[in-house]
Amino acid sequence: MLYIKCPFCGYRSQKEFAYGGDGTVKRPELNQNISDEKWNEFLYLRKSPRGKHIELWHHVAGCRQWFKVQRNTVTHEIFQTTKMNEEIK
Amino acid sequence: MQRYSIFSLIKNAFSKHEKWDLAWKDPSPKKEYDVVIIGGGGHGLATAYYLAKEHNITNIAIIEKGWIGGGNIGRNTTIIRSNFMYDDNARFNEFGMNLWRNMSQELNFNVMFSPRGIINLAHSDAQMNAYARRGNSMRLNGIDAALLNREEVKKIIPMADFSEDVRYPIFGGLAQPSAGTARHDAVAWGYARQADSMGVDIIQNCEVTGFDISGGKIQGVRTSRGDIKTKKIGLCVAGSTNILAEKLNMTLPIETHLLxxxxxxxxxxxxxxxxxxGAGHFYISQSDKGEMVMGGDLDGYNSYAQKGNLPTIQHVLTGGIALFPFLSRLKMLRTWGGIMDMSMDGSPIIDKTHIDGLYLNCGWCYGGFKSVPSSGWTFAHTIAQDRVHELNEGFSLNRFSKGYLLDEKGLGTKTWIS
Amino acid sequence: MSQSHRISNEGLLNRNKEISFKFNGKKYTGYEGDTLASALLANGVHLVSRSFKYHRPRGFFGAGVDEPNAKLQILLNGHSEPNVNATEFELVEGIEATSQNCWPSVNFDVGAINNFLNKFFPAGFYYKTFMWPKSFWYKIYEPFIRKTAGFGVASIEKDRERYEHKYEYCDLLVAGSGPAGLSSAYAAAKNGAKVILAEDKPRFGGSLLTDEVTIDNLSGKAWTDKIITELKEMPNVIVKNRSQVFGYYDHNMTVMFERTGDHIKDKPKYTPRQRLWYIRAKEVLLSTGSIERPIIFGNNDTPGILLSAAAKEYIKVYGVLVGKKPLIFTNNDSAYETALEFKKQGIDPIILDTREEHSSELIDSVKNQNIKIRFSYAIIAANGYKKVQSALIGKLNKDKTKFENSETIQCDCICVSGFWTPMVHLASQSGNKLKFDDQIDAFVPYKSKQNETSVGASQGTFTLKDTLDDGFKTGFDLSKKITNNNNSTSPPNVNEIKKNPHDKFWCSPLPKDKNFKRFVDFQNDVAVSDIEIALREGYRSIEHVKRYTTLGMATDQGRTSNLNGLQLVANVEKKIVPQVGHTTFRPPFTPITIGTIVGREVNMEYMPTRKTPMHSWHKKNNAVFVDAGAWKRPRYYKQGNENLFEASKREAKNVREHVGICDVTSLGKIDIKGPDVAEFLNRVYTNSWSKLPIGKAKYGVMLREDGIVMDDGTTTRISENHYHMTTTTAQAANVLSHLEYYLQVVWPELKVNVLSTTEQWAGAALAGPKSRDVLAKLFPDLDVSNEALPFMGYTEGNLFGVKARIFRISFSGELAYEINVESDYGLFMWKKMIEIGKEFNINPYGTEALSTLRIEMGHVAGPELDGRTIPYDVSLEGLVSKKKDFIGKRSLQKEAFNNSDRQKIVGLVPVDRKTNIPEGSHLVLDKNAKLPNPKLGHVSSSCWSFENNNPFSLAIVKNGKNMIGKKLFAVSPLRDSAIEVEVISSHYVDHEGKRVRS
Incomplete structure (x- = not known):
């Protein structure tokens, strides 16, 4: 069971969190002309790297905040967690 | 090739079993092949076999990073079924069912295909209706299906929880009597042995390090055991698809997850x-060896680790006891994990790509085993003819952007919750 | 026969307490403190089981988790359990044990015919046969194979035992209480660390209980007791026996099971049977020790052949002699200790040592006792079928590939030692990369990935002094790292006998013309010849060998067979063991009861049950409940002998004619506040929210980014910056997460806050032509006229002193209101409404009537919004704004979503106006067409239209907009029905929506 440091609440067991997928996916701005290709990329294409992965988690059974996690997808080691408005270094 | 039979078994018994042939050879790669299949799992081995058998292409190499059959073909829960709602999935897998039924004889290798049926249980009328929709669709596609009521289910699995103090009572279920299981390793070995006998080179411990592409065309593949020239490459590496896609500068509608x-x-x-x-994610069968084989949810975050954590197992087994309370007293012997290509609609991709000579077979989610024969058969066709077969037309790479999704569960792109 | 093999001067048993039990129907006695194995051995019983494939007689081989053979069916507290390991199972009064996988008995087993035919059943034989004729596989071969497979019999009764879970955090978890574990736990605890010490066995001490050593002038046992007593008194230490750490997972999470119940006769009611501990330790110290590995020889599986350390443990811990004429077969010094123990009991063993003649302190002391040693000797094969009678032994040639001679010597047991294998399972599970140590011919932990350290035998350290020194140092170092304390404890003085290096000999060669089965893996009957066949056939990877031969795949997970298997593969392949590699160590370390993993989430507690505040009233009024996710909702209120159909028809009729009341508490409710709410709703919903006035509600549809409808519901503007959103019951949690995602991740600049208030409000829907009359009486001070509170209006009122929110929204197509009060007043509100509504014929209605009402009106719900439909499909395209952007809008441009024959919702009535159309039917042109019959769409929802007095259904049909008026067949092959239907509009009742506005 992963041990995840919520940037707001501190270390909590994985049971309190919900996974939110690839954190590098950026939703295109509203009211812009978006090509089919760009939209398809946003909706469906995922690099899913082996190794470091920046992803989102949601502290659903806690503070209900979404935040960023950098985690190794092979060892599951977590390197960093940050609030949404902070950058993963 | 030596034929396997009771007679060969007896005959060899008298020569102390010292005269059995190699099931497959262990050649070094040649300089050039007509087709290179990357991935010595079920899909890759089946593809090579059908290329040789159906399309007369035998100058083939299967290159495998580790040992053949070491990926998901050796890690699945061996369930074979064609109980799908979407026509594309249903017809494709029903085609496969026919291949399964004859596989032991065709491969002269007992894969122990055992059609003992599958029941998807329902725990509400709404769920019964959803299953009716799927089952009727199956029937209209010529696939066997039956809707069972509570009493009928009870006759088949009397040890399920039909008591009063149960959170989600069993209302009934959808059955596919012709579904079943098979001995997973045997499938890989059986295809390997026949492919080998037709001239296919099975090259193990050979890792792909890069691709040789020029003019938008495949020219060859670079491996840890040297460069290999070829005009056609079939990629069958579910679980590692994204790793190889990166080497091809491709990004695919696939996330890699752990089951x-x-x-x-x-x-x-x-x-x-x-x-x-039906009221949680849990499935079970009993192997010929007597072990209860059980599975359920993904671990739920991108992963390439072939090992998971206990809470997922706990969650899955909680569903197990809710369904079969007697399981509580049995002991869990072994857990293991496999890496899944989770596609964005839960259905696979078997298609050509924008690179000439590169063919893609991936996105099997956690249902690749049952599709090994149909996948190999259609992928072989796609590679040999350089066009998709009508059976795999629906499994196109561009169905996502165009909206022709095959989302059996209606869960959308959150692959980790499916 | 009364404990013929029990000795009086050794053993850690309570001899004052005799325990009687049954084995295969026969009564025996043992003592408190015995295992089932030691008690049977005390009675001279060796033959306890039959092997999996050949049904060969098998006896005890080990004395703990290493046991491959002795898996018995146990009847305990009225429950029968298969595959119980007799060497671990603590004896309790009255248990009944039986042998498994044999018929009619373990003494005479018909299945043993396989043994005589074994040459026809080599590794993988089943892949090569049973294929002809094809139908025989299904009908004869496989059913037979299934019947013969499996060990014990699973009881299919519901398990009524209690299992618990516990979560614990500590600085240092120590797994194993041998010398390494005791010393490190002690040093760490003394340095102020919070320590958990876990021991799998009932007794602490590990090898200290059996080895002749002194620590600070105390015996191993006495020193153990002293340390344990001290540890138990320390407040920062948890000491647990009968507790096995069985899994090492990510982020230093370890999992342990504690056997809390099975060893207690008449266990108190609320004592759990087992307890699962999730332990998050900052550091984990693995002191799991080592197990002896066998040397392979002919018929090495015969009952009476045991590991030498097990024989010693039976003497020292259980006071049991495994035989009275022992032959000891070893490649190292440690078996000499077993010989000395026999000698102490006045028994003269014979030692066969594969090494050339040499001397060591230990060997000399054995010689001094006149124990016969034969150097350069090995066992060729054991003789005896159900019990070893003698052994064919021989002198090894120089390079130990052949025997120079052979002779038979009598014996009644063989104690074998092939040196020691560190238990690296947990280290490997943690991600530790193992390395092969050729000093000890075994893998040892090498590179840690997590905070894990191995000490002692599990790290390949086999001397007590080094182990204790390491233990004290490591315990101190790890604790210092965590606590920053600096109180070190110095290790004690140790007296132990020095040992010579072992010999690499691991398998006796097969003399020419001999055909002895030499087993590598006992339980699965994997012999040397099987592995040789696999390799010969090209199954060369160790994983191929394992899978083809089933080596190491039995319930003991190959604890005694893995290394010898690797050694064999290496030899045949002309490699060294590290080149062959090892198979993966997977949790659990030993099989663990599934009930323990699951804990308390069983029966009604499988999932939480959410009940509305009005639940008790519903129950009292004969509600039949339906599960809606975790919620229990009244499906209908049964009157007399009504069935579902009759009741829901009555309830729906009452709504259409008078007034009904429905508990809608389970609908998701989200409180939304902030200056940017309107903008946010504009982005979340497909329709426009810019101009919603205060006191008005609006219906909205939200999409996923891929254009698929996610949910629908109403949102009401309560005040300037305060909104109240409702969602469907099913999607409540998802919608909240969805909103939070967009607010926190995508558009953090929006000043909006969302909060779930589903539990805070109880809700009742009042629907029907008389609903306004009821409302007026409920709120006498309030103007509830159509003008003051129009359709989609909102107001607040005082319901007999309780603040209420009143929404004029309708899901039934009738004039309707939804009233919310704080949850605690829910029941009060409900009762008041029933009481006041009485004169207007108010009646409660359940979800079934609710469905009927909504279907008739063409309102879509779950069956239509199934995660595959876009707004057009369910005729909600009118709510899709062309002007503004919103979540999922871009996806609506996808090709498939704009095909001219795109699917669309329609209504269906049976042509005969009588036959109900089953949900899940598909629409086809020709009901008799040949398969595959092309499907045009499916029936999503069906009801009996009270208004029109005939069945009516909703369906989603290809090219639906052009299908109105057409006749099709709704076929349900599953239900054997094919009904001719007419396609009509999906709005069957009140097309213009006059009633809701009346």
Whole structure:
């Protein structure tokens, strides 16, 4: 069971969190002309790297905040967690 | 090739079993092949076999990073079924069912295909209706299906929880009597042995390091055992698809996830077919060895680790006891994990790509085993003819952007919750 | 026969307490403190089981988790359990044990015919046969194979035992209480660390209980007791026996099971049977020790052949002699200790040592006792079928590939030692990369990935002094790292006998013309010849060998067979063991009861049950409940002998004619506040929210980014910056997460806050032509006229002193209101409404009537919004704004979503106006067409239209907009029905929506 440091609440067991997928996916701005290709990329294409992965988690059974996690997808080691408005270094 | 039979077994017994041939050779790669299949799993081995058998292409190499059959073909829960709602999935897998039924004889290798049926249990009328929709669709596609009521289910699995103090009572279920299980390793070995006998080179411990592409065309593949020239490459590396896609500068509608399974200690037969729980994610069958083979949810975050964590197993087994309270007393013997290509609609991709000579077979989610023969057969066709077969037309790479999704569960792109 | 093999001067048993039990129907006695195995051995019983494939007689081989053979069916507290390991199972009064996998008995087993035919059943034989004729596989071969497979019999009764879970955090978890574990736990605890010490066995001490050593002038046992007593008194230490750490997972999470119940006769009611501990330790110290590995020789599986350390443990811990004429077969010094123990009991063993003649302190002391040693000797094969009678032994040639001679010597047991294998399972599970140590011919932990350290035998350290020194140092170092304390404890003085290096000999060669089965893996009957066949056939990877031969795949997970298997593969392949590699160590370390993993989430506690505040009233009024996710909702209120159909028809009729009341508490409710709410709703919903006035509600549809409808519901503007959103019951949690995602991740600049208030409000829907009359009486001070509170209006009122929110929204197509009060007043509100509504014929209605009402009106719900439909499909395209952007809008441009024959919702009535159309039917042109019959769409929802007095259904049909008026067949092959239907509009009742506005 992963041990995840919520940037707001501190270390909590994985049971309190919900996974939110690839954190590098950026939703295109509203009211812009978006090509089919760009939209398809946003909706469906995922690099899913082996190794470091920046992803989102949601502290659903806690503070209900979404935040960023950098985690190794092979060892599951977590390197960093940050609030949404902070950058993963 | 030596034929396997009771007679060959007896004959060899008298020569102390010292005269058995190699099931497959262990050649070094040649300089050039007509087709290179990357990935010595079920899909890759089946593809090579059908290329040789159906399309007369035998100058083929299967290159495998580790040992053949070491990926998901050796890690799945061996369920074979064609109980799908979408026509593309249903017809494709029903085609496969026919290949399964004859596989032992065709491969002269007993893969122990055992059609003992599958029941998907329903725990509400709404769920019964959803299953009716799927089952009727199956029937209209010529696939066997039956809607069972509570009493009918009870006759088949009397040890399920039909008591009063149960959170989600069993209302009934959808059955596919012709579904079943097979001995997973045997499938890989059987295809390997026949492919080898037709001239296919099975090259193990050979890792792909890069691709040789020029003018938008495949020219060859670079491996840890040297460069190999070829005009056609078939990629069959579910679980590692994204790693190779990166080497090809491709990004695919696939996320890589971890799925665990577990078995109990072997006990005398108590459960005949495959049963899935409808009020949680849990499925179970009993192997010929007597072990209860159980699985359920993904671990739920991108992963390439072939090992998972206990809470997922706990969650899955909680569903298990809710369905079959007697499981509580059995002991869990072993857990293991496999890496899944989770596609964005839960259905696979078998298609050509924008690179000439590069063919893609991926996105099997956690249902690749049952599709090994149909996938190999259609992928071989796609590679040999350089066009998709009507059976795999729906599994196109561009169906996502165009909206022709095959989302059996209606869960959308959150691959980790499916 | 009364404990013929029990000795009086050794053993850690309570001899004052005799325990009687049954084995295969026969009564025996043992003592408190015995295992089932030691008690049977005390009675001279060796033959306890039959092997999996050949049904060969098998006896005890080990004395703990290493046991491959002795898996018995146990009847305990009225429950029968298969595959119980007799060497671990603590004896309790009255248990009944039986042998498994044999018929009619373990003494005479018909299945043993396989043994005589074994040459026809080599590794993988089943892949090569049973294929002809094809139908025989299904009908004869496989059913037979299934019947013969499996060990014990699973009881299919519901398990009524209690299992518990516990979560614990500590600085240092120590797994194993041998010398390494005791010393490190002690040093760490003394340095102020919070320590958990876990021991799998009932007794602490590990090898200290059996080895002749002194620590600070105390015996191993006495020193153990002293340390344990001290540890138990320390407040920062948890000491647990009968507790096995069985899994090492990510982020230093370890999992342990504690056997709390099975060893207690008449266990108190609320004592759990087992307890699962999730332990998050900052550091984990693995002191799991080592197990002896066998040397392979002919018929090495015969009952009476045991590991030498097990024989010693039976003497020292259980006071049991495994035989009275022992032959000891070893490649190292440690078996000499077993010989000395026999000698102490006045028994003269014979030692066969594969090494050339040499001397060591230990060997000399054995010689001094006149124990016969034969150097350069090995066992060729054991003789005896159900019990070893003698052994064919021989002198090894120089390079130990052949025997120079052979002779038979009598014996009644063989104690074998092939040196020691560190238990690296947990280290490997943690991600530790193992390395092969050729000093000890075994893998040892090498590179840690997590905070894990191995000490002692599990790290390949086999001397007590080094182990204790390491233990004290490591315990101190790890604790210092965590606590920053600096109180070190110095290790004690140790007296132990020095040992010579072992010999690499691991398998006796097979003399020419001999065909002895030499087993590598006992339980699965994997012999040397099987592995040789696999390799010969090209199954060369160790994983191929394992899978083809089933080596190491039995319930003991190959604890005694793995290394010898690797050694064999290496030899045949002309490699060294590290080149062959090892198979993966997977949790659990030993099989663990599934009930323990699951814990308390069983029966009604499988999932939480959410009940509305009005639940008790519903129950009292004969509600039949339906599960809606975790919620229990009244499906209908049964009157007399009504069935579902009759009741829901009555309830729906009452709504259409008078007034009904429905508990809608389970609908998701989200409180939304902030200056940017309107903008946010504009982005979340497909329709426009810019101009919603205060006191008005609006219906909205939200999409996923891929254009698929996610949910629908109403949102009401309560005040300037305060909104109240409702969602469907099923999607409540998802919608909240969805909103939070967009607010926190995508558009953090929006000043909006969302909060779930589903539990805070109880809700009742009042629907029907008389609903306004009821409302007026409920709120006498309030103007509830159509003008003051129009359709989609909102107001607040005082319901007999309780603040209420009143929404004029309708899901039934009738004039309707939804009233919310704080949850605690829910029941009060409900009762008041029933009481006041009485004169207007108010009646409660359940979800079934609710469905009927909504279907008739063409309102879509779950069956239509199934995660595959876009707004057009369910005729909600009118709510899709062309002007503004919103979540999922871009996806609506996808090709498939704009095909001219795109699917669309329609209504269906049976042509005969009588036959109900089953949900899940598909629409086809020709009901008799040949398969595959092309499907045009499916029936999503069906009801009996009270208004029109005939069945009516909703369906989603290809090219639906052009299908109105057409006749099709709704076929349900599953239900054997094919009904001719007419396609009509999906709005069957009140097309213009006059009633809701009346």
């Amino acid at each position: 665990q399974a577990c078995v109990s200690e072997p006990v005398k037969p108590v459960l005949d077919g495959v049963v899935t729980f």
